[in-house]
Amino acid sequence: MKKQYFLYILLVFAAFLWTTTVRAEYVLPYPGSMPGSKFYLLSRIADSLKRYWYWGSIASLQYHLQLSDKYLVEAKTLFEYQQYVLAVDALTRSNEQFTVLPGLLHEIEKEGKNVSKLRQKISEASEKHLKTLDGIQTEVPAQYVWKPEKLEPVFLDFTKIFFEAKQKRIL
Amino acid sequence: MNIIVLSVFYSLVLILVGIFSWGFVDANMPIRTVPLLYEFVVLLRPWAAVSYVALQALLFVGYILFLYQIYRKRMLLKHVIVLMSVSAAILLFSFPGFSYDVFNYIATAKITFLYRENPYLIMPIDIPNEPMLRFLHASNKVALYGPVWIALTGVPYILGFNNLLLTIGMFKLFAAAFYVGVLSLVWKRSKSAFSVAFFGLNPLVLIETLGSGHNDIVMMFFALLSFELIARKRWYWSLVALLASILIKFATVFLLPVYVVTFAMVVQGKPIRWESVWRWCAIVMYMIFFLSPIREEIYAWYLLWPLTFVALGSPWSWLQITTLGFAFGLPLRFAPFVYHRNWGGVTPLTKKLVTFIPPAVFMGLYAAHKKK
Structure with a gap:
């Protein structure tokens, strides 16, 4: 009987040992319309217009975070297709959107709204963005010269570009 | 039966309904209730359910007796107005x-x-320090209603001065104002005390509008107003009223075909048979009423959609009898919840039975009566 009790207690402990904490990971969206698509311009216009729909400080924060995510995914896809100039443009837009988040968070807090969940969300987004940027950076060269047919060559310092992008996401 | 005795009886039942309702105060609310009432509703659930059904049945019997008295011209509009004011x-x-x-x-x-x-983007749960989250049932939902309703709620909300009890009172008062509005339009279009009483004394209308403060009354006011304005040939304002109605709870979008036909007939100078207009309005509103389970379920207060137009029809027509059946059965959908305190188990089946059996029985009785 004692042996049975012992086994039972052992099993309970084992169950606790094998329990792992499951947490929903921050998920970036699918890439929407990409440059070159007929709908790309419409998508960009819609992004600008949505700003008026997302009124209110919390909604505004959601709007900027969504755009930052969207443009980061756009940049990642463009980097994968080695469309570097377009990719850098998308990444710059993503950076701009992410930069306004801390200010908005402060504004929301000043309005007396509890920001604990939002702060956590932004922190998770920052973590995910940094991880994504690291992933992209391993796939691209440190520097690159883009030579369009009829225009001046464009020098792209990816080390600097990624450094700045990461700096903007460190909270 | 003596009208005064009947009125006192009806008012007493309403007072009991009012007292009974205070047993449903959520324990997490910053509102105090009589502990005895709370215990009665929570601990003596079978008795609470029986009380609820009995009160609803008594109110309905009283209502039918009133309608009969008014139909027999033994009760006048002034009596109806006094009774409605007391009920409100x-x-x-x-x-x-x-x-x-x-x-x-x-x-x-x-x-x-x-x-x-x-x-439409931010849910109450997005503001974690909102005190209402402790008792709110739909904290994880964005706004369900149209922009006109949301704009209108600014009035009772601001007048509530951020005090929950006062704000509830203001929302109820707001609904009451539109209840008066609907009644005045019903009177203007029908000039019939029966029609006014059919709508205004209906226990379902009273409880769902003045007791629970549902916004359906506001939507129906603007819908009815749009037809009133057509009759007065004020086209522009009529359209505005219909649009306002649609942008409150969307259900009145089903009125559009009837509205367009009526509008065209008035513009062409053709005579309008308002009786027919109200019948068609009631039918299309019944259509959306029956389609509501696609979205959620048939809630008791949805009956206000067709009932507003049914009230304007001929007394004791098949449409009125069917509507009376629904008006009797629909409030009973809440009874299984009072008994079980959950919406699962046998509650959904019971809800379906109490919704559809009474109108079927009423229609059967009506058919048998007509055969005689």
Whole structure:
């Protein structure tokens, strides 16, 4: 009987040992319309217009975070297709959107709204963005010269570009 | 039966309904109730369910007796008005315990006017320090209603001065104002005390509008107003009223075909058979009423959609009898919840039975009566 009790207690402990904490990971969206698509311009216009729909400080924060995510995914896809100039443009837009988040968070807090969940969300987004940027950076060269047919060559310092992008996401 | 005795009886039953409703105050609310009432509703559930059904049945019997007295011209419009005023006054002091929708209205108004956030994007749960989250049933939903409703809620919300009890009172008073509005339009179009009483004394209308403060009355006011304005040939304002109605709860979009035909006939100078217009309005509103389970379910207060137009029809028509059946059965959908305190188990089946059996029985009786 004692042996049975012992086994039972052992099993309970084992169950606790094998329990792992499951947490929903921050998920970036699918890439929407990409440059070159007929709908790309419409998508960009819609992004600008949505700003008026997302009124209110919390909604505004959601709007900027969504755009930052969207443009980061756009940049990642463009980097994968080695469309570097377009990719850098998308990444710059993503950076701009992410930069306004801390200010908005402060504004929301000043309005007396509890920001604990939002702060956590932004922190998770920052973590995910940094991880994504690291992933992209391993796939691209440190520097690159883009030579369009009829225009001046464009020098792209990816080390600097990624450094700045990461700096903007460190909270 | 003596009208005064009947009126006193009806008012007493309404007072009991009002007292009973205070047993449904959520324990997490910053509102105090009589502990005995709370214990009666929570601990003596079979008795609470029986009491609820008995009160609803008594109110309905009283209502039918009133309709009969009015039909026999033994009760005049002034009596109806006095009785409706007394009923409104009693129910304004009741607690909206049979449905928590008014709290959702308040929460949405708070998101919009206090927190200045877009209620179509921001849910109450997005503001974790919002005190209403402790008892709100739809804290994880964005606004369900149209922009006109949200704009209108600014009035009762602001007049509530951020005090929950006062805000509830203001929302109920707001619904009461539109209840008066609908009644005055019913009177203008019908000039019939029977029609006014059919709508105004209906226990379902009284409880769902003045007790629970549902916004359906506001939507129906603007819908009816749009037809009134067509009759007065004020086209532009008529369209505005219909649009306002649609942008409150969307259901009245089903009125569009009837509205367009009526509009065209008035423009062409053709005579309008209003009786037929109301019948078609009632039928299309019944269509959306029956389609509501696609979205959620047939809630008791949805009956206000067809009932508003049914009231304007001929007394004791098949449409009125069917509507009376629904008006009797629909409030009973809440009874299994009072008994079981959950919406699962046998509750959904019971809800279906009480919704459809009474109108079927009423129609059967009506058919048998006609055969005689």
